[in-house]
Amino acid sequence: xxxxxxxxxxxxxxxxxxxxxxxxxxxxxxxxxxxxxxxxxxxxxxxxxxxxxxxxxxxxxxxxxxxxxxxxxxxxxxxxxxxxxxxxxxxxxxxxxxxxxxxxxxxxxxxxxxxxxxxxxxxxxxxxxxxx
Amino acid sequence: xxxxxxxxxxxxxxxxxxxxxxxxxxxxxxxxxxxxxxxxxxxxxxxxxxxxxxxxxxxxxxxxxxxxxxxxxxxxxxxxxxxxxxxxxxxxxxxxxxxxxxxxxxxxxxxxxxxxxxxxxxxxxxxxxxxxxxxxxxxxxxxxxx
Numbered sequence: 001x002x003x004x005x006x007x008x009x010x011x012x013x014x015x016x017x018x019x020x021x022x023x024x025x026x027x028x029x030x031x032x033x034x035x036x037x038x039x040x041x042x043x044x045x046x047x048x049x050x051x052x053x054x055x056x057x058x059x060x061x062x063x064x065x066x067x068x069x070x071x072x073x074x075x076x077x078x079x080x081x082x083x084x085x086x087x088x089x090x091x092x093x094x095x096x097x098x099x100x101x102x103x104x105x106x107x108x109x110x111x112x113x114x115x116x117x118x119x120x121x122x123x124x125x126x127x128x129x130x131x132x
Numbered sequence: 133x134x135x136x137x138x139x140x141x142x143x144x145x146x147x148x149x150x151x152x153x154x155x156x157x158x159x160x161x162x163x164x165x166x167x168x169x170x171x172x173x174x175x176x177x178x179x180x181x182x183x184x185x186x187x188x189x190x191x192x193x194x195x196x197x198x199x200x201x202x203x204x205x206x207x208x209x210x211x212x213x214x215x216x217x218x219x220x221x222x223x224x225x226x227x228x229x230x231x232x233x234x235x236x237x238x239x240x241x242x243x244x245x246x247x248x249x250x251x252x253x254x255x256x257x258x259x260x261x262x263x264x265x266x267x268x269x270x271x272x273x274x275x276x277x278x
Contacts, residue, residue: 001247001248001249001250002247002248002249002255002257003245003246003247004245004246004247004270004271004272005245005271005272006245006271006272007243007244007245007271008215008218008239008244008245008246008269008270008271009268009269009271010188010213010214010215010218010269011188012188015182017177017180022175052175052177053177053180055180055182057184059184060184061184061185061188061212062184062185063183063184064181064182064183064184065180065181065182065183065184066179066180066181067179067180067181068178068179069176069177069178069179071176074173074174074175074176075174075175075176076173076174077172077173077174077175079172080170080171080172081168081169081170081171081172082163082168082169082172083162083163083168084152084160084161084162084163085146085160085161085163086154086158086159086160086161087146087148087158087159088157088158089157089158089182091186093192093265093268095190095192095193096157096158097157097182097186098157098186098187098190099156099157099182099183099185099186100185100186100187101156101185102156102183102185103147103148103149103156103183104147104148104156104180104181104182104183105145105146105147105148105180105181106145106146106177106179106180106181107143107144107145107146107177107178107179107180108143108144108145108146108175108176108177108178109141109142109143109144109175109176109177109178110141110142110143110144110169110172110175111139111140111141111172111173111174111175111176112139112140112141112142112169112170112171112172112173113138113139113140113170113171113173114138114139114140
């Protein structure tokens with residue numbers, strides 16, 4: 001007779017949202033919702049700089065996972081020109097999340113320099129003074 | 133004037149239905165030239181809405197090889213299960229694959245653990261063979277011999 005040493009995991013604890021275009025350079029060190037680093041899988045995810053959000057799964061199937069960030073913090077990105085955006089979803093073990101044909105959405109607040117101020121100084125501040 | 137005083141933001145809502153290419157799981161969005169963001173500074177994720185339409189028991193997590201006299205693989209049909217239904221399916225598969233013994237199984241809502249019993253016989257879940265995701269789902273840890 002065998003009894004499982006661990007509890008049964010019937011639902012994933014969280015989903016990670018990835019983007020190759022958006023690489024939050026201060027996400028891993030400062031984001032309060034970062035992967036904790038506990039467990040071998042989580043340890044792997046800490047090293048992925050394209051993880052932009054970790055979304056807790058707090059509903060059962062056939063419902064919608066809704067995550068609203070109450071944090072006002074913005075995360076600086078490593079690019080200055082945004083023409084396109086890519087995303088992909090993974091479960092807590094790094095496997096692709098197959099939504100079986102349903103769609104999902106994400107709402108972003110994209111911060112940029114006011115064009116009225118010009119960009120030369122902005123670029124200097126961002127890249128020469130060491131943000132990147 | 134510091135740089136923060138010179139920033140403005142736009143709220144962008146992206147739905148995978150309106151992707152330019154890719155799939156709904158891996159969408160790629162392209163902005164029209166007039167909507168391209170120049171002098172990008174930072175991004176804040178305001179909200180995400182993801183339908184729980186995936187199968188927790190997917191093809192990655194639905195099988196485990198068992199040695200119980202003969203060797204057979206338990207493969208659970210993909211879908212979402214409650215723990216009791218999952219145990220029932222595992223036991224059904226074990227009884228189909230095991231040529232000798234009769235299996236039983238239970239799930240304890242108190243401990244949230246699964247118990248599998250091969251009658252008088254022993255068995256091993258071969259977690260080093262193939263994809264043993266199911267072993268993790270049911271609370272396995274390391275290779276087990278009953």
